Amino acid sequence: MDVMRFPRARRLGLAGACAICLLAAAWSAPLLEDVPIVWHEEDRRDIPMPTPRDPNVIASALDASLFRPLGRLLNPARLVRGFGTVFGGQPAHPAANPNALDEVPSSTWFTNRLGLFPLSPSAVARGPHPGGGPDASGPLVVFSAKTEGVTPGFFVRDIQGNRYVVKFDPPGYPGLTTAADIITGRILHAAGYNVPHDVIVPLRREQLIVGEGVRFTPEDGEEREMTESDLDAILGRVQRSPDGRWRALASRFLAGADLGPFDWRGRRKDDPNDRVNHEDRRELRGFRMFAAWLCHYDTKQGNTLDMFVEEDGRHFVRHHFIDFGSTLGGGARGPVPTACHEFTADVGLTLGRTLALGLWEDPWRRTSRPEDLDEIGRYRAEGFHPIAFKPLEPNAAFANFTTRDGYWAAKIISAFTDAHLAALVAEAQYEDPAAADWMVRVLGERRDIIARYFFDRIPPLDFFQMADSGLRFHDLGTERGLYPDRATSYRYRIGDATPDGRVAERGPWVEGAETVLEIDRRTDSPAAREMRPFLAVDIQVDRGMGWSGTVRVFIARQSERVVRVER
């Protein structure tokens, strides 16, 4: 009898492929447990002070822009995952630190705020240190100054001993970067990130005095002691208000010892609390959407800062984002047309433009700033696409971004109401009310674009809680007004689940328009509870476009606690 035979190499290849598939199938989620949800990450253990980092800006940029992207491009696992995206897969493995509800536990990186807690507009606008501006009842002593760069700045100490970085807007653009700094800082803080407290201060010359022995290097000169005339020269380069004052941003020094920036990839090896690779932390991956929303394009590691702090007798590292002047379409040299559209060294785009032979125009060349609003940068909602956002440097955490990370970020972003936005934009103290109106409107429109993008891909059914009436949930798409003209209905089915997450004996789909699902507890027998101690509730939503994907909620029969949410 003739037997069809494969060549040896082909047989080996086939066996290898089967082995990989089996191993992939064998890798599964952890077991379901009827235990409380982890809401806090244990990363505040007392540790010795790590060594401060001082990465070189150019070398870091080269690494982030060239070597790391090349490494990701050639990584075979990423190639396989990239191929899988064609069939609905994700370009990277899931984030490492979400809890069973797919939320991020609060940690030294991130503290759940507006995403989980209802906050008033005034609380959102207050920032990290209510009333945290410099004490204007006494002089501000300049203890350091910078002359490099387009916009000068200096460090001051107020009479209470608090230290601040004082920065100004670029010449010709009053309010551009200082307002952006305030708005972005307030938003990121309300979202949950650690940021410095920034305030707008109107500075008068007589408020400022140069401290004793302050070293200073004038442009094209030798280092020497700083004088009052040096301060005059610095202020002479800054645009002055008609009332003779200077609009400045005072950014309060962070508490603790400066450890330098954190890297977006890997871990700080000398910090035992730092146990998750940064590129796999959801809050850093999801930061991509905040950056897209706010056009925060300068996300290099130099704009992050780790501080070694002491709390309750314990010493640990807290991780911050700093310096938000390069956001909302502005920058130190004025509005930046390419901001958020391309990397500084964008090989793919450069190659594409070369092949296009000049017959294609970059979208950013067609956009402009709003007319007559000098305080606003190149920040618009028209043409905005959240996934098209690019910072100046490719970012290792952004490169691992998955749709679930995006959903998590979109959920927080969509929690900012128009009232929240108006309150925090008011903190930016725009001179022109039309500029403030513009900013609130564009922030809101971009917020909705991001939310719709992810809520269209992952049904925004969230915040599940068992109540007497059944399983209660929130439809964020409806609650947040993202689908105003669509009728919404839901359907669900209930099955029994074993601890390894397998679901059996699913009931029929039940349709309804309510966000409370009736869970029939009477069918629970002791034997069923023993064999299948969990209920699995599959829920879908239809907004007139067909049924969405499924959100699966696992509920412990014993405690009636929601123990896991899968999207």
Added chain:
Amino acid sequence: MARVPVPVALSVAALLWTAAAPPAQSQTPATIADSIQQGYGLSRWGAIPPPGDSVTAPSHNRPMPVWEGILVWPYRVIAFPFRLLADGIGATVRAVDETPFLRQFLAFQPRTFRITPEVSVGGLGGWGFGLAAQHDSLTGPGHQARLRLFASNQRDRKATLGLRFPAGDRGKLTIGIGYRNHANTRYFGVGPGTEQEDESLYREVQTWVGTVYRHALTDELAVAGGLEFTAVRATEPTSTSAPSISQRFPGALPPGFASTSSGFLGGITVEHDDTDGDGRPNRGGRRTVDVGYFRSAAPEWASYWHIRLEAQQFTRLWFPHTVLALRGVLTWMEPDGDQPIPFQRLLHNNDPDLLRGFPDRRWRDRGLLLLTAEYRWPIWVYDRAEGTGLDFYFLSDVGQVFPELSAIRTDDFTFSYGGGIRLLTGSGFAVRVEYARSSEGGLWRLQSHQTFQFVRGLFHGRDAVPPR
């Protein structure tokens, strides 16, 4: 009584604790901030307890799926040397960036005094290295000095000094002195009909000193007048890679070989420039008329008139930064008498009057006609459209050399075409790499000048013969 597990008890206690508190919206602002700063309170998920054993746990990296490990670990082993290389490059960059002398040397930071390197690779000049030092306020504001020194392994040498001073609001006085030894220079004969096979070499030594005063009449119109003394000597080359001029043309050596031509060139130039910037204009143009008279110091060589007409035009196409750049040059020498003009003073295709696709000095005669077109589009920019960036371009050069104006014929036109990439900085043109083909083959070119809007004159130490 059934025992309640400790975590459950804690959880219930926390729920009761938070339930006892009034709803978040009704709390005072200070209370909201205090609790939520710690990440607990009554949340949309229900009550989130404060940090405690039951709700606090360390996070860990997820274990890599086995299939990923199978793929990734061999990759990491293979990539390890490249990772080391990348780290080495990073360390080198850091060392360079953080060494003040090197920063200044490589002009990373624009200063009033800066030194920039100049490198040549291959070609007749061989491997060479030089430095250009420039000071922008030597004896006062705007008093500029530029010193260039260059040497190569083929004995090319260059030393030039340029000084430039402001003269009133609209005037500038430039003084320049220079020496250049081209150890090996091409010669194919004179006229449009020379053959590629006749390539030969000679050595050319130039010295010059001169001054030019330029006065801007308006923002667009300027006149310049100058006087230069130049001397050019042609002798045997140092390289044996090709026959010398005396080997290739033993019975017909060109007039001027093995002798020095020296004399004074006085001239006047009128320039009209209404381009909208340097480097990346998309409208306007430059028009230049040069008329000069060269008085030979040696009676056996001709004195002559030198006329040069040049027009450049930039036209925006379908997008603002997709540009067609056109350039036409007509330049010729008119002898004043019957003596011959030494061959080393004749016009030839050389920077910036290039016939790309042909080697420099491939064509030589008393006149040169050149028509150039470039279709440019930006492929990369830093920050903003008018900033530092890369352009790609297609190019085409058409031209010929001629002995008389009446000898210009389309039959003698040479044609070359190609493409290139040019890098522009915010302050102007930086460097270009291009490839062009002609009937005689293809040629790569790496240059720090551009064919359009090129920098000229005594200050920058450009070769003074022939005048351009």
